[in-house]
Amino acid sequence: MRSIWSASFLFLPSVLAGVVARGDWRSKVDVQRNGFYPLDVVDKLEETTMDKVDEYMTKKIAAGKNNGCTLETAGVRREWGDMTDEQRSDFINAVLCLMKAPSQAPQDRFPGARSRYDDFMAYHMTNAGSLHDTIGLFPAHKYFLLAYETALRKECGYKGYHPYMNYDRYTKEPTKSALFNGNATSMGGNGAPDPKYVGLRTGAGMIKSAGGGGCVTEGPFKDYMATVGPGAPMMPDVPKNPIAGGGGYNPRCMRRDVNAEAALGATADRSYNLIMKSQTINTFYNTLLTPPRNASDPYNWGVHTAGHYIAGGDPGGDPMVSPGDPIFYFHHAMLDRLWWIWQMQDPDTRVTAQVSLGGGGGANRKLDLKWLIPDVIPVLEAHDGLGGHGGAFCHVYV
Ligand SMILES: *[C@@H]1O[C@H](CO)[C@@H](O)[C@H](O)[C@H]1NC(C)=O
Ligand SMILES: *[C@@H]1O[C@H](CO)[C@@H](O)[C@H](O)[C@H]1NC(C)=O
Numbered sequence: 381m382r383s384i385w386s387a388s389f390l391f392l393p394s395v396l397a398g399v400v401a402r403g404d405w406r407s408k409v410d411v412q413r414n415g416f417y418p419l420d421v422v423d424k425l426e427e428t429t430m431d432k433v434d435e436y437m438t439k440k441i442a443a444g445k446n447n448g449c450t451l452e453t454a455g456v457r458r459e460w461g462d463m464t465d466e467q468r469s470d471f472i473n474a475v476l477c478l479m480k481a482p483s484q485a486p487q488d489r490f491p492g493a494r495s496r497y498d499d500f501m502a503y504h505m506t507n508a509g510s511l512h513d514t515i516g517l518f519p520a521h522k523y524f525l526l527a528y529e530t531a532l533r534k535e536c537g538y539k540g541y542h543p544y545m546n547y548d549r550y551t552k553e554p555t556k557s558a559l560f561n562g563n564a565t566s567m568g569g570n571g572a573p574d575p576k577y578v579g580l581r582t583g584a585g586m587i588k589s590a591g592g593g594g595c596v597t598e599g600p601f602k603d604y605m606a607t608v609g610p611g612a613p614m615m616p617d618v619p620k621n622p623i624a625g626g627g628g629y630n631p632r633c634m635r636r637d638v639n640a641e642a643a644l645g646a647t648a649d650r651s652y653n654l655i656m657k658s659q660t661i662n663t664f665y666n667t668l669l670t671p672p673r674n675a676s677d678p679y680n681w682g683v684h685t686a687g688h689y690i691a692g693g694d695p696g697g698d699p700m701v702s703p704g705d706p707i708f709y710f711h712h713a714m715l716d717r718l719w720w721i722w723q724m725q726d727p728d729t730r731v732t733a734q735v736s737l738g739g740g741g742g743a744n745r746k747l748d749l750k751w752l753i754p755d756v757i758p759v760l761e762a763h764d765g766l767g768g769h770g771g772a773f774c775h776v777y778v
């Protein structure tokens with residue numbers, strides 16, 4: 381009897397303190413792993429962080445501040461490689477559905493936006509300033525991703541949540557990965573060779589062409605045509621838009637240069653250091669975008685640039701219309717994941733931490749995504765991934 385009594389004696393104060401047992405989260409979150417990829421340092425950090433997340437949510441629920449969001453109800457965003465073939469095709473079919481659904485963007489401004497999918501490209505092109513300023517970057521893209529995921533779910537019957545791409549998995553032979561191998565359950569293959577594309581000059585050196593740069597000819601999106609834009613093309617020979625501002629109809633194939641060297645700028649150790657060495661959100665932001673120059677590091681362009689140029693191309697590598705390649709959302713889901721793991725190291729102070737490097741229209745600014753999603757929300761609501769905006773933000777990454 382004594383041992384039972386002492387067990388409950390030990391247990392009781394921890395419950396009162398809101399402490400949860402290590403590993404309890406595993407009974408609340410459905411984890412799926414692909415044994416082909418051993419856990420990297422960020423995956424391991426994420427797993428240990430889940431105990432903190434569980435503790436944070438337990439306190440939040442006790443305080444009645446979770447807006448109905450719990451670890452059990454949170455949408456699970458998974459790495460593409462960890463998903464089953466069936467989950468991948470459900471997702472692909474939803475994206476193809478969005479590419480056929482009618483546009484809801486103002487047709488006078490965007491006669492080129494022909495589908496619901498195009499609407500997101502049109503919004504990103506015309507609001508690139510507020511989406512990318514210092515206060516906006518993380519929360520505005522978090523909301524943008526939620527709007528897109530919501531369209532996939534509500535308008536195209538998708539039951540899952542948006543996948544992410546763990547950059548580290550694409551540092552070796554990305555064109556053989558489940559994401560880019562070009563088969564029916566991939567997000568499409570590499571672009572055909574385009575000798576005119578030599579690479580992208582970044583502030584930290586050249587991301588040399590990996591031999592692609594032309595049209596994607598394999599996989600579910602081989603017939604997809606990008607419509608609006610370009611805005612700031614990074615590829616040779618991108619046809620000009622027929623109307624000023626880029627809203628006209630400019631159908632062109634999706635081009636890519638699937639590039640392992642780009643991904644080397646976002647290896648797991650770099651993402652890990654980004655999270656663990658950034659004591660403030662300003663440092664996190666600066667390191668993500670423009671890491672300190674390091675002449676002896678050939679891949680020092682920062683995690684954000686790396687993520688965009690793992691596929692690059694047109695529209696994917698064009699900062700204005702990058703959401704025209706569905707891989708854009710995989711990248712921004714991964715960035716959101718890294719931001720979230722950073723926040724969860726110290727959620728009480730970090731969830732509401734805003735970048736304060738000037739610009740951004742003030743900490744009380746609102747996010748208005750117009751034709752993408754009806755609700756105009758305070759920017760801080762898009763900081764809280766587990767209960768923000770009345771519980772509309774309720775996701776975990778595994
Ligand atoms: C596509 O490739 C992935 C990764 O090799 C594999 O798991 C999957 O079964 C393939 N699917 C099809 C439909 O060929
Ligand atoms: C600079 O890059 C080199 C090569 O990747 C690396 O060994 C070194 O630690 C880096 N220096 C700093 C200060 O990050």
Ligand SMILES: [Cu+2]
Pocket residue numbers: 504511512521
């Ligand atoms: Cu963006």
